[in-house]
Amino acid sequence: SQKIEQNSEALNIQEGKTATLTCNYTNYSPAYLQWYRQDPGRGPVFLLLIRENEKEKRKERLKVTFDTTLKQSLFHITASQPADSATYLCALDMRRAGNNRKLIWGLGTSLAVNP
Amino acid sequence: NAGVMQNPRHLVRRRGQEARLRCSPMKGHSHVYWYRQLPEEGLKFMVYLQKENIIDESGMPKERFSAEFPKEGPSILRIQQVVRGDSAAYFCASSASSGGASSEQFFGPGTRLTVL
Numbered sequence: 001s002q003k004i005e006q007n008s009e010a011l012n013i014q015e016g017k018t019a020t021l022t023c024n025y026t027n028y029s030p031a032y033l034q035w036y037r038q039d040p041g042r043g044p045v046f047l048l049l050i051r052e053n054e055k056e057k058r059k060e061r062l063k064v065t066f067d068t069t070l071k072q073s074l075f076h077i078t079a080s081q082p083a084d085s086a087t088y089l090c091a092l093d094m095r096r097a098g099n100n101r102k103l104i105w106g107l108g109t110s111l112a113v114n115p
Numbered sequence: 116n117a118g119v120m121q122n123p124r125h126l127v128r129r130r131g132q133e134a135r136l137r138c139s140p141m142k143g144h145s146h147v148y149w150y151r152q153l154p155e156e157g158l159k160f161m162v163y164l165q166k167e168n169i170i171d172e173s174g175m176p177k178e179r180f181s182a183e184f185p186k187e188g189p190s191i192l193r194i195q196q197v198v199r200g201d202s203a204a205y206f207c208a209s210s211a212s213s214g215g216a217s218s219e220q221f222f223g224p225g226t227r228l229t230v231l
Contacts, residue, residue, distance in 0.1 A: 107157040
């Protein structure tokens with residue numbers, strides 16, 4: 001079955017640096033991969049979606065890459081700010097497991113940006 | 116345009132009682148998803164509904180749990196005879212009519228259920 005692995009340890013970086021978070025999957029490549037941000041006590045908030053035929057997607061200071069050979073997505077936050085501190089979740093669709101409606105989720109990586 | 120609404124935000128029940136969680140999707144959204152989140156387990160899919168239909172309930176326990184999304188009114192996740200292991204945060208999400216995993220999901224603030 002599909003498994004998703006995100007950095008298990010919290011990531012601490014200095015303000016202004018680039019944060020890089022990883023999302024690895026073990027089985028079939030998804031058709032879509034999504035990244036969300038979650039703050040304590042709140043629901044996840046959608047950030048970016050990347051399709052299997054897209055290598056890279058950008059939105060303001062955010063960049064997502066998708067490498068189906070490595071079975072990996074990287075999520076970058078450039079010029080990081082303390083307000084970027086949160087948990088970041090990646091989610092994959094299950095189309096190739098016969099279900100194009102459902103997402104499966106990683107456990108998330110906690111990011112702390114120090115001023 | 117109001118976001119996804121969930122109520123109550125916090126719910127305390129004693130073992131054996133019923134818990135009823137409500138979710139109003141974003142205006143114009145006809146797809147609703149329910150998730151459960153525990154700290155060490157992450158977000159777990161429970162059920163996916165469209166108006167008056169359960170599309171996928173593969174993540175929902177067969178016993179004690181049920182969900183509905185009536186033609187009028189909010190979606191309801193119902194847990195009967197709650198046990199301590201049901202304590203968790205339950206999130207509802209909605210997506211636009213195109214639906215599916217190719218669309219972003221908009222999440223509500225969650226209901227934190229505590230079973231004493």
